[in-house]
Each structure stands twice: as C-alpha cells, then as structure tokens.
Amino acid sequence: MPFLHLDGLAKRFGTTAVLADFSLTVERGEILALLGPSGSGKTTALRLVAGFETPDAGRIVVAGDDVTALAPARRRFGMVFQHYALFPHLDVGDNVAFGLAELPAAERGARVAETLALVGLAGLERRRVDQISGGQQQRVALARALAPEPRVLLLDEPMSNLDPTLRERTRRELQATLRRIGITTLLVTHEQEEAFALGDRVAVLQAGHLQQVAAPRELYTRPATRFVATFVGRASVLGGEATDAGGAPLTVTLPRGDGTTVAWPAARPPGELAPSSHAAVDLRAVDLVLRPESLELAPAASALTLPATVLEARFLGTGTLLVVQLAGAAGAGTLEVLAAPDVAAAVGDQVYVQPRLQGLLPFAFPRS
Numbered sequence: 001m002p003f004l005h006l007d008g009l010a011k012r013f014g015t016t017a018v019l020a021d022f023s024l025t026v027e028r029g030e031i032l033a034l035l036g037p038s039g040s041g042k043t044t045a046l047r048l049v050a051g052f053e054t055p056d057a058g059r060i061v062v063a064g065d066d067v068t069a070l071a072p073a074r075r076r077f078g079m080v081f082q083h084y085a086l087f088p089h090l091d092v093g094d095n096v097a098f099g100l101a102e103l104p105a106a107e108r109g110a111r112v113a114e115t116l117a118l119v120g121l122a123g124l125e126r127r128r129v130d131q132i133s134g135g136q137q138q139r140v141a142l143a144r145a146l147a148p149e150p151r152v153l154l155l156d157e158p159m160s161n162l163d164p165t166l167r168e169r170t171r172r173e174l175q176a177t178l179r180r181i182g183i184t185t186l187l188v189t190h191e192q193e194e195a196f197a198l199g200d201r202v203a204v205l206q207a208g209h210l211q212q213v214a215a216p217r218e219l220y221t222r223p224a225t226r227f228v229a230t231f232v233g234r235a236s237v238l239g240g241e242a243t244d245a246g247g248a249p250l251t252v253t254l255p256r257g258d259g260t261t262v263a264w265p266a267a268r269p270p271g272e273l274a275p276s277s278h279a280a281v282d283l284r285a286v287d288l289v290l291r292p293e294s295l296e297l298a299p300a301a302s303a304l305t306l307p308a309t310v311l312e313a314r315f316l317g318t319g320t321l322l323v324v325q326l327a328g329a330a331g332a333g334t335l336e337v338l339a340a341p342d343v344a345a346a347v348g349d350q351v352y353v354q355p356r357l358q359g360l361l362p363f364a365f366p367r368s
Contacts, residue, residue, distance in 0.1 A: 001064065003028035003184050004049075004152055009058035011044055018044045019208045022058070026152075031178055031185040032213075033199030035192065037231070040205040043156065046188045050154050051075055062151055075152075078145030082157040084137055086129045092116070092140050093125030099148045115143045119177055134162050135170040142177065153178075155187040159194060171197055192232060204228050224269055226365040229289040236335040242266065242286040242364050252288045252364050254306065257328020262306060264288070264355045266364040285367040292321060292338035294360050297345060298352040305352035308335065310345050317341070324353060 002025035009022040019041045026032045034042040047053040049060055051072035060068045067075045086095050093112050100108045116122055119139040129137060138158060145153060158174070159167045175198050178185055189195050195202045196216040203213040204227075212224040223229035230237065240252040243263070251263045266288060298305045308324035311334065322337040322345060337353055345351055355362060 002026060003030075003063060004186070005059075005061040006045070006049065007059040007061065009045065009048055009055045009060070011041075011048060011053060011056055017208055019048070019055075022208070022210055024203060024210065024213065026184055026186060028184055029182045030200050031187060031198055033187045033189055033195035033202045034205060035189060035195040035199075035202050035232075036205035037190065039207070041208040042188045042190075042205050045205070046154055046156055046186060049152075049186060050077055050079055076148070076150050077152045077154055078148065078150035079154040080138075080141045080145050080156065080158050082160055084141040086137060086140060086144075088129060090129070091125065092121065092127045092129060092132070095129060095140055096125075096143045096147050098144060111147055112143075115147045118146065118181065119143045120173065133166070135166050135173070138162070138170055139173070139177075142174070146181070146183070151184065153183045153185045155185065157189055158187070159189075159191075167194075174198065204231065206231070221360060222267075222269070223289075223363060226287060226289065226368075229269070229363050229365065234292050234336055236290045236292075236333075238288045238290065238333065238335070239367065240264075240286055240288050240364075242284045250364060252286060252362070254288070255328065256306060257326060258307075262304060264304070265357070265361055267361040269363055269365060286364045287367050288362050288364055290335065290355075290362040291360055292336040294356055294362050295335060295337040295353055296356050297322075297337065297339055297343065298354045301352050302354070304354040306335075306354070308351055308353050310347050310349045310351055313343075313346055315341070320345075322351075324351060326353075 004026040006022060006024040009019055011019040022045060034045060036042045044053065048055050051070060059066055096112045096115055097108050100111055112125060116124060119142050121136060121139055129140060159170055162170055171194060187198055199216065201213055201215055202219055204211045206227050212219060212228045219228060219232050223232060229235060238254055240254040243251045243253060250266045250268055252266045253261045253263050256262055307327045310322055311325050312323035314321045319341055320339045320343045322339055324335050324337060326333060326335065335353060
C-alpha cells in the first residue's frame with residue numbers, strides 16, 4: 001500500500017473545474033514533484049492535501065488513515081509556504097518552536113536545536129529573521145515544518161523568492177536535507193529544473209488533469225502525451241504524416257517546401273501510434289516533436305535533410321543553439337538545433353538540418 005494516496009480528487013471553484021479525477025500515489029520516503037504551468041491545478045492539489053481546501057470528490061489517505069475530513073492541524077503534515085510565512089517579531093528559535101507549544105520547555109528547546117542543526121543552522125536560535133539571508137530563511141521555514149515530526153512534508157514553490165545563484169545552492173542543500181531525513185515529500189513547482197533535481201518522480205499536470213507520472217529521465221525521453229513532450233525541456237513541432245507498415249519502424253514524412261518530401265525516423269510514445277498488426281501501410285497525420293539535441297547540421301543536401309536559414313545563433317558553452325527557419329515558411333516554421341560549440345553557422349546562413357540517427361529520436365503524436 002502506498003504511504004500517501006490521493007484517490008479521485010476533484011475541485012471546482014464556481015463553474016471552473018480546477019482538478020478532475022486526480023489520483024496519485026507517493027511511497028514512504030519518496031519526493032514527488034507536481035509540475036505544470038500556471039492554472040494547471042498543482043497548488044490546488046497541494047492545498048487539498050494540506051486541508052486548506054475541501055475536495056468536491058475523492059479521498060486523501062496517509063498510512064492507511066483517511067484524512068479527507070480532518071482539520072489541517074490533525075493531519076500531522078508539515079508545510080513550507082511560498083513566501084515562508086515567518087513571524088518577523090520572533091527570532092529564529094521562536095519561529096521554529098511555534099508548533100511545539102504542547103511540549104515542556106526543555107524538550108521544546110532541545111527539539112528546536114536538533115531541527116536547526118538538521119538544516120544546517122545550528123546556533124542561530126536567537127538571530128532575528130530579518131538578519132539572515134533568503135536561503136537561511138527558507139531553511140528556517142523548513143525547520144519549523146519539520147520540528148513537529150510530520151508524516152508528510154508539503155513544499156509550495158519553496159525557492160521562488162530566491163535569486164538564481166542562491167536558488168541553485170539552496171536547492172542542493174534542500175535535496176541533501178530531504179534525503180538525509182527520508183521524509184515523504186510533495187513538492188509544487190513550475191520550474192522544470194527544480195522538479196527534476198529534487199523529485200524521485202515528477203507528476204505533470206495540465207488544466208486539472210494528470211498527464212504523466214514518471215522519473216525525470218523517462219519524462220524527458222519517453223513523454224506520454226504531446227503536452228508533456230512540448231512542456232518538458234525544449235522542443236519544436238512539425239506537422240507530417242506517419243507511415244506505419246505492419247509494425248516496422250515508424251517514419252514521418254515532412255514537406256521540404258519545394259514540393260518534395262523527406263522521411264525521418266520517429267519514436268512511438270507509450271500508448272500512442274501502436275504498431276499495426278496488418279501488413280498494409282497506414283498513413284496518419286501527426287505532430288513530430290523534436291528536441292534540439294535530436295537534430296544536427298549536415299554538410300550538404302541529402303535524402304534526409306531539410307533546407308533552412310539561420311535566424312539566431314546562441315553560444316551556450318557546451319554547444320551552440322541555432323534557431324532556423326525552414327524553407328517554405330508558410331507550411332514548415334522554425335526548429336531549434338543544438339550544434340557543436342565550434343559550429344561556424346551565423347545568422348543568415350543557408351544550412352541543412354537532419355535528425356541525429358544515434359541518440360534521442362523525435363516523438364510522433366497523433367494530430368488532434
């Protein structure tokens with residue numbers, strides 16, 4: 001049995017359905033990240049788990065106990081809010097001790113010291129919260145959530161207030177702390193890098209619906225839906241026609257812009273474009289989703305290339321990201337290509353683009 005089970009949760013605000021039939025399981029000690037754009041329902045899901053909102057349908061079960069109808073304080077969940085919600089008139093120690101009023105003073109002080117040491121803030125009990133850095137404030141908020149020894153830790157965009165440099169360091173510290181404690185954690189974020197760095201698994205939401213739950217690598221290399229493929233990582237989309245010949249490798253025919261076509265190999269997403277059991281060729285309109293690293297520049301035109309013009313060339317250190325305009329712009333559009341760091345292509349150059357035959361193939365999704 002999973003440690004945390006969200007079973008068929010649904011929530012409406014007025015006529016707007018924010019979550020629909022949302023089911024998810026989290027194992028004991030697992031860190032699961034909820035990832036999605038604004039309005040996808042991820043924060044609402046977290047608030048339902050915390051008890052700040054009441055679901056219109058469904059159950060929330062933790063360690064076999066149905067807590068759906070329990071008040072937040074009785075669920076034994078710890079929460080770190082997006083803006084930390086620290087009390088400015090209290091020092092660090094008193095902020096951490098806020099949820100420990102039922103303990104004797106000596107035990108309360110020992111718990112505060114122990115928890116601050118756990119998050120790397122030993123000895124800062126009497127420091128004012130406005131005298132510590134943003135990253136330290138985040139760890140104080142984490143210590144306050146952990147001090148009552150919760151069963152589940154809930155994190156709501158915990159690093160959104162930090163500048164990029166501090167966010168990276170704080171993310172590493174938070175990851176190390178959560179791994180050391182081994183607490184079951186549900187994290188809400190709109191930052192893919194944060195979800196991938198912290199989450200054992202990532203649940204991707206769109207418009208209140210769960211699109212896919214998987215480990216970060218699987219999400220990136222085997223997206224289950226077109227939305228996941230285009231939302232996670234960088235991606236370009238081309239319209240084409242998939243050719244399925246009785247279970248043979250999938251190819252997608254693309255227009256070159258001059259009346260001719262090119263056929264590129266493609267991957268079949270899980271559950272989509274299943275191989276046919278018959279021998280006849282089946283043609284289907286598809287969207288081909290391409291990662292920049294799935295493409296490369298060819299030295300000359302060939303049976304696999306699409307002609308294009310370089311619109312942007314951005315040096316990234318480990319490579320050069322090119323944005324190219326395909327010939328026949330009205331029907332083709334643009335592609336992002338990750339080229340070698342020393343690529344000579346510049347804005348305005350005419351180039352030829354082809355798929356990398358070794359590595360990550362483009363993904364073909366049925367056109368809706």
